Amino acid sequence: MKTHAALLDAWPALALVTALAGITGQARADDDTIATDRPDFVESSDVVGKGRFQLETSMAFERDRQGGVRTRLASTPTLLRIGVAEAWELRFETDGRLRQRTDAAGLTTRENGWSDLSVGVKWHQHDGDEEAGTPGLGWLLHVDVDSGSGSFRGQGLRPSLRFVAEWEFAGGWSFGVMPGLYRDRDEGGRHFVGAILAGVVGKSLTDRLRGFVEVSGQQLASNRHGGSVVTFDTGLAYLLGRDLQVDVALFRGISKNAPDLAWTIGLSARF
Template sequence: MDRFSSLLLAAACGLPLAASAGADDTMTSDRPDVVESSQVVGKGRLQLETSLQWERDRTDGATVRTLTMPTLLRIGLGETMELRFETDGRTIEHAGGATMAGYADTSVGIKWHTADQDGATPSLGWLLHADLPGGSKAFRDVAADRGGTQAVFDTGVTWLVTNDIQLDAAVSRGLNRRTPDLGIGLGLSVRR
């Protein structure tokens, strides 16, 4: 689906360290959209965010359909920092009568929540991750194969079943040739 392949590394000296995981203890997931929340899961918390994602890409008369299972595991290291493991998981691709199946690469990262929203001042977090080429050979570094800028319009809905369970659905539309034409996803996020 979406690769967040830009590395954010910044000198953050002087930023406030008093930010918290959320005063009301309602789960905040990084699903189902392109942009992650600045919030972290909180010290000692585990949060699993997973989905079933279908994409269709028509380029130069060829149609490729891909089914993936994007998954993000978030582990609270402190009230302002979390460890993250993310993958597109099991991947099945149908193209031109042929089918390839395997596993996508995994990325490892950290998120640091540095400031809560205060009036008109937005909440702020930093995300740093590295993509590790550990997936099936056919699916390694798929994002780099597309090259250049990807442009997408997406929309989604979420339903907070309880403070620790969220269901979601999303639809995306590619806006250029480097982005899949259509994507549909259904997701589940759980926290303990």
């Protein structure tokens, strides 16, 4: 709980400092420009670099309607990335503060709380080469910890392993794919293994602006284990400076168990 609060309390001040530096600096896309894991679902294969850290935070909203029950959820997803070596980073991730409203049979219920914290590492296996047509590769190992509150708290430790491959093409085009596996518990407390599979196409529209479209299978499981969550996503990211980015994204559910609609606005700062 204290970890969640610390992340959320710290980011506005940290982002403001970086914003002041970034606005007065030169914004240009080069090899040293910030590379973020948001706003798309497919992660970047890059790491932040030894001795650096990066904060990626946002406000997110989703709404869903199933069987006459309407649900709205607001959250504050936040990711802290700490470079411990040139090819390795530590990661602390949470959906932060959650506010959920449920309307069913003329009754409205509200619940506020904290989401679980995820602790992980990323390994950047090697760089991509556009001329040779080889992708940048990365691996991510995370463990979700049952540290949330109320009904937002998960059951026990839930590990996941994801692999990322990213290709860069002429004309500012890119393609990324991210398969993975995760281990969770169903409502009966039984362990199960689910899959992750997502693909994204990106395009640099200007030196500062890039867009993307993707299909993300964020959770691929049988109905008795929560069902599959698959969305179609699109968004934009804009560089305010070499170390500062803002973004927006829209997510449309294309499977029964996915939220009908979700959107986010975010800020990422590198130090």
